[in-house]
Amino acid sequence: xxxxxxxxxxxxxxxxxxxxxxxxxxxxxxxxxxxxxxxxxxxxxxxxxxxxxxxxxxxxxxxxx
Amino acid sequence: xxxxxxxxxxxxxxxxxxxxxxxxxxxxxxxxxxxxxxxxxxxxxxxxxxxxxxxxxxxxxxxxx
Numbered sequence: 001x002x003x004x005x006x007x008x009x010x011x012x013x014x015x016x017x018x019x020x021x022x023x024x025x026x027x028x029x030x031x032x033x034x035x036x037x038x039x040x041x042x043x044x045x046x047x048x049x050x051x052x053x054x055x056x057x058x059x060x061x062x063x064x065x
Numbered sequence: 066x067x068x069x070x071x072x073x074x075x076x077x078x079x080x081x082x083x084x085x086x087x088x089x090x091x092x093x094x095x096x097x098x099x100x101x102x103x104x105x106x107x108x109x110x111x112x113x114x115x116x117x118x119x120x121x122x123x124x125x126x127x128x129x130x
Contacts, residue, residue, distance in 0.1 A: 014079030 003049050005041040006064035007056055010034065015061070022059040023052055068114050070106040071129035072121055075099065080126070087124040088117055 010016060020032040023043055030045035030052075043052055053063045075081060085097040088108055095110035095117075108117055118128045 009077075011076035012074075012080055014083060015077055018079060 001044065001046060003043045003045070003052060005043065005053060005056065007039055007041045008062040008064070010036045010039065010061060012036075018059050019056055019061060022055045026051060026055045066109065066111060068108045068110070068117060070108065070118060070121065072104055072106045073127040073129070075101045075104065075126060077101075083124050084121055084126060087120045091116060091120045 007019065010019060016034045016036055019034060019041060023030050023032050023041075023045070027045045027047045030043055030047070032044075033042040034040070035042075041056065045052065057063050072084065075084060081099045081101055084099060084106060088095050088097050088106075088110070092110045092112045095108055095112070097109075098107040099105070100107075106121065110117065122128050
């Protein structure tokens, strides 16, 4: 199931990796695709949306509702 | 010996860590102080200036002359 998140604060490739790893520490099988310029994070995972958003937020990024 | 470098492309805390680690993999005893907003990297190390600049550049950042 694909879920799209708007995420603020990703400024570089390190940030993309940090967000990817945050999602994958929640769900190691998750596929994560990031468009940094658009601030868009697409996650293919069976995990609940709220849990994914929280994992990204805990990494220090702002997740839009 | 303190050496000051002007470095472009550091956008976040991950970048600061990447630059710090690049310098410290050249000289583990190096002290690295970064002012990201100013694009300034201050390095206390006995290593030659050129070697330090190269280590930072190899991490993907632009070092001014």
